[in-house]
Amino acid sequence: MTTLTTPRINVARPGSAKRGAPQARPRQSRPAWLFLAPFAIVYLVFLIGPTLYMLVASLFNTSLVKSGFGSFAGLANYGEMLTRPDFWAAMWHTVQFTLYTTPPLVILGFVMAVLTNRVGRGQWFFRLAFFVPFILPSASIALIWQFIFTPNTGLLNGLQALLGLAPTAVLANPAWAMVGVAAATVWWTIGFNFILYLAALQDIPRELYEAAAVDGASPWQQIRFITIPLLGRTTTLVVLLQIIASLKIFDQVYLMTSGGPGQSTQVALTFIANTAFTSDRVGAASAASVLLFIVILLIAAARELFTRAQDRKA
Amino acid sequence: MATLQTTRNNRFITAAASGPVRSKAQQAKDARGFRIASAIVLGLLALLWLLPTLWAIKTSLSSNATASLGAPAILADTQLTNHSYSVLLGxxxxxxxxxxxxxxxxxxxxxxxxxxxxxxxxxxxxxxxxxxxxxxxxxxxxxxxxxxxxxxxxxxxxxxxxxxxxxxxxxxxxxxxxxxxxxxxxxxxxxxxxxxxxxxxxxxxxxxxxxxxxxxxxxxxxxxxxxxxxxxxxxxxxxxxxxxxxxxxxxxxxxxxxxxxxGQRLADIQASAILGALPLVIIYFFLQRRIVEGVAGTGLKG
Incomplete structure (x- = not known):
């Protein structure tokens, strides 16, 4: 579940891009388009094309085995999706996953970064411990955590036995499976938030803390009244990116539970993949994709608006 | 940035700590105590975070038979073997x-x-x-x-x-x-x-x-x-x-x-997880700074 998105770069400022550029010279159009052509072609074929295909296929009874779009279905696919309980269940599980992962990822990421910054020494070690899992393949993470969650013989149940607790079969229990997926995800991706917070912390001028210390503020008050407010921007960013990433969760669920036990961890993307590849209903899967697409775009747009509002205030 | 404004005017201190101003010595003691507490919490978190990887490595160095006996057996196993690695790489x-x-x-x-x-x-x-x-x-x-x-x-x-x-x-x-x-x-x-x-x-x-x-x-x-x-x-x-x-x-x-x-070749499974991740860990060791800066500056998340 890794694609590049851009949190920090200020996108879309055609106005500022024009500044300082030479006056419009029509002679530049040809070379400009030659430079753009290679990227434009892959962009059209693998981004715009599939998006349009998805929109069109969502209106047809498209199947994998037959070429073309199949018979016209109008809005039937959408109607079907919006009334299917398993579609809503998948959406709800996606929300559930977001609710389970976002608070620990934000709070722990913040705590780790603040403490690492305070302690000062051995930053390389904490980066190794907290950050490295983030760049490893989800498949490795899933194998490691499935093994930890192995019923009875796994590390978790071993620890529970040591503490005199009854063993929890995390991934085999519908009530716990999503918690297990969320725990692995928190372990895997905390490094991203840790690094973003650490970078933001290093931008806070030391003098602020020194001045506060002179005025008698305790370390805790310094964190409460300087660090937390000044990291507000990073927190907003981290939360919104986390929500967008959670809506697109696929790897961990596919690898650790395949949506089970039962349907208890079926999320939006595994549901879409099943509908298309297992049930061979590309049209219906496309309709579900469009709905998910819209939700993600709305949140991404909210993020854009929010960043710009903050930029204007700053 | 209203909060920044407040801190600049130093009003927040009076708002926050209206108690008696603490002595310099007390403050230094507080700061040191806080740093020690921070180090302990951070150390525990780091251990917790390293544990899954260390566990996978430990398991991968046992035989498949030992690995299937469960956590206590893996922990107690002192006869390390690179059997899984040689099988996978072979x-x-x-x-x-x-x-x-x-x-x-x-x-x-x-x-x-x-x-x-x-x-x-x-x-x-x-x-x-x-x-x-x-x-x-x-x-x-x-x-x-x-x-x-x-x-x-x-x-x-x-x-x-x-x-x-x-x-x-x-x-x-x-x-x-x-x-x-x-x-x-x-x-x-x-x-x-x-x-x-x-x-x-x-x-x-x-x-x-x-x-x-x-x-x-x-x-x-x-x-x-x-x-x-x-x-x-x-x-x-x-x-x-x-x-x-x-x-x-x-x-x-x-x-x-x-x-x-x-299937039940649990040590082999853990070894394959380690081997699959290894190239990126090696890359991380060589390009640490660039990777961290790249992630912080552009955001790699999906």
């Missing part, structure tokens, strides 16, 4: 997966760096018809969740006859719109004098891009290169559906089959 599959991941990641990096930097150059330097439209398309592209497009991309690749080829993994990942932004932003910061001198001397746009701009852009080339490499190496959803031939599978897809095909 069979062909893992090397095929490494090869597939190395080829697809490297080719995607090259194509992304070249195509994205070429596209960024006119966006940074030239006025041309359709510029605004291009800009809007690029902005729109950045918000598109590519995972959601996996079904249509699969159909498209099938129609092109590219399923079960490395190209099915490479081509859909080349249009990483964010790379265009990173390059454009960097190019915007390069002074124009250099290239204008070259232009006056009759150099073509291509020559300016290739011999003036690109040599100055090494830092951003490596940032985009590394982030693209890691993204492509770790991508599961795309190759999962486009590669079904075990000889062509990339590391994530290959690892996804391990749980089913190795």
């Amino acid at each position: 069979s062909g599959d893992l090397w095929n997966w490494y090869l597939a991941s190395a080829i697809t990641s490297s080719l995607t990096v090259i194509l992304t760096v070249v195509f994205a930097s070429m596209a960024a150059y006119p966006l940074s330097r030239m006025q041309f018809r359709g510029r605004t439209v291009v800009f809007l398309l690029v902005v729109a592209g950045i918000m598109v969740p590519t995972q959601v497009l996996v079904v249509p991309v699969f159909r498209e690749l099938a129609a092109m006859g590219l399923l079960n080829t490395y190209w099915s993994v490479i081509l859909p990942q080349v249009p990483a719109v964010v790379a265009v932004f990173i390059f454009k932003q960097f190019f915007d910061g390069i002074p124009r004098e250099l290239e204008e001198a070259a232009r006056v001397d009759g150099a073509s746009y291509w020559r300016v891009y290739w011999s003036v701009i690109m040599p100055l852009s090494r830092p951003v080339v490596s940032a985009v290169g590394i982030l693209t490499f890691v993204t492509v190496w770790n991508n599961l959803i795309l190759p999962l559906f486009t590669l079904s031939n075990p000889k062509l599978m990339t590391i994530p897809v290959g690892l996804a089959t391990v749980q089913g095909s190795y």
Whole structure:
């Protein structure tokens, strides 16, 4: 579940891009388009094309085995999706996953970064411990955590036995499976938030803390009244990116539970993949994709608006 | 930034700590105590975070028989063996997966760096018809969740006859719109004098891009290169559906089959998880700073 998105770069400022550029010279159009052509072609074929295909296929009874779009279905696919309980269940599980992962990822990421910054020494070690899992393949993470969650013989149940607790079969229990997926995800991706917070912390001028210390503020008050407010921007960013990433969760669920036990961890993307590849209903899967697409775009747009509002205030 | 304003006026202290002003000595003691407490909490968190990996490594160094006995047996096992590693490295599959991941990641990096930097150059330097439209398309592209497009991309690749080829993994990942932004932003910061001198001397746009701009852009080339490499190496959803031939599978897809095909060979399974992650850990050790800066500066998250 890794694609590049851009949190920090200020996108879309055609106005500022024009500044300082030479006056419009029509002679530049040809070379400009030659430079753009290679990227434009892959962009059209693998981004715009599939998006349009998805929109069109969502209106047809498209199947994998037959070429073309199949018979016209109008809005039937959408109607079907919006009334299917398993579609809503998948959406709800996606929300559930977001609710389970976002608070620990934000709070722990913040705590780790603040403490690492305070302690000062051995930053390389904490980066190794907290950050490295983030760049490893989800498949490795899933194998490691499935093994930890192995019923009875796994590390978790071993620890529970040591503490005199009854063993929890995390991934085999519908009530716990999503918690297990969320725990692995928190372990895997905390490094991203840790690094973003650490970078933001290093931008806070030391003098602020020194001045506060002179005025008698305790370390805790310094964190409460300087660090937390000044990291507000990073927190907003981290939360919104986390929500967008959670809506697109696929790897961990596919690898650790395949949506089970039962349907208890079926999320939006595994549901879409099943509908298309297992049930061979590309049209219906496309309709579900469009709905998910819209939700993600709305949140991404909210993020854009929010960043710009903050930029204007700053 | 209302909060910043408050701190600047130092009003927050009076608001927050209206108690008696503490002595210098007391303060120093507080600060030291806080630092020690921080170090302890942080140390525990770091241990907790290292535990899963250490456990996987420990298990991978036991025999499959010991590993299946459970956690206490694995912990007590002192007869370390590299049996799992020699089995995995001795069979062909893992090397095929490494090869597939190395080829697809490297080719995607090259194509992304070249195509994205070429596209960024006119966006940074030239006025041309359709510029605004291009800009809007690029902005729109950045918000598109590519995972959601996996079904249509699969159909498209099938129609092109590219399923079960490395190209099915490479081509859909080349249009990483964010790379265009990173390059454009960097190019915007390069002074124009250099290239204008070259232009006056009759150099073509291509020559300016290739011999003036690109040599100055090494830092951003490596940032985009590394982030693209890691993204492509770790991508599961795309190759999962486009590669079904075990000889062509990339590391994530290959690892996804391990749980089913190795069955009770638990030590082998953990060893394969370690071996699958190892190349990225090695890359991290060599390029630590660049990777961390790249993630903090551009954000690699999906």
